[in-house]
Amino acid sequence: LSRVPDVQIDGDGVFKYVLVRVRGAGAPAKDVVRGHGWAEYHADLFERTAEELAPHGLSCECLGGGRVSHRPEERKIHVYGYSVGFGRADHAVTTEKLKAKYPDYEITWADEGY
Numbered sequence: 001l002s003r004v005p006d007v008q009i010d011g012d013g014v015f016k017y018v019l020v021r022v023r024g025a026g027a028p029a030k031d032v033v034r035g036h037g038w039a040e041y042h043a044d045l046f047e048r049t050a051e052e053l054a055p056h057g058l059s060c061e062c063l064g065g066g067r068v069s070h071r072p073e074e075r076k077i078h079v080y081g082y083s084v085g086f087g088r089a090d091h092a093v094t095t096e097k098l099k100a101k102y103p104d105y106e107i108t109w110a111d112e113g114y
Helices: 042-056 091-101
Strands: 007-009 013-023 030-036 059-071 076-080 106-109
Touching: 007 091, 013 042, 013 091, 030 042, 030 091, 042 059, 059 091, 076 091, 091 106
Parallel strands: 007 030, 076 106
Antiparallel strands: 013 030, 013 059, 059 076
16 A cells, blocks of 8 residues: 555646545555546546556545646646536545645645536
8 A cells, every 4th residue: 555656647737636545455545646637537537546456455435536737837736626426525635645745836725616
């Protein structure tokens, strides 16, 4: 579980993201953020994450989704919106994960928007 990155997002742009709870056998759960522009649906992100982690004996549960606006030239990330299929992720949790990976960024979130 410690080898699973907390955050994997695209380096630039606006894209969908999911907050996923990953569990190992007998291990505490860990929440991870996955966001990529190639995903047409939030389910695409969740399914790929689950497929990648299953061979390692890890199970996944989607906690919700939203969108990320990543502007590296401005060192800004904004988290907002929701997933129609999975509901709104806890953007505060997502923001804390992003702050750990991007400590020199201004990272904000809002429940408004889609």
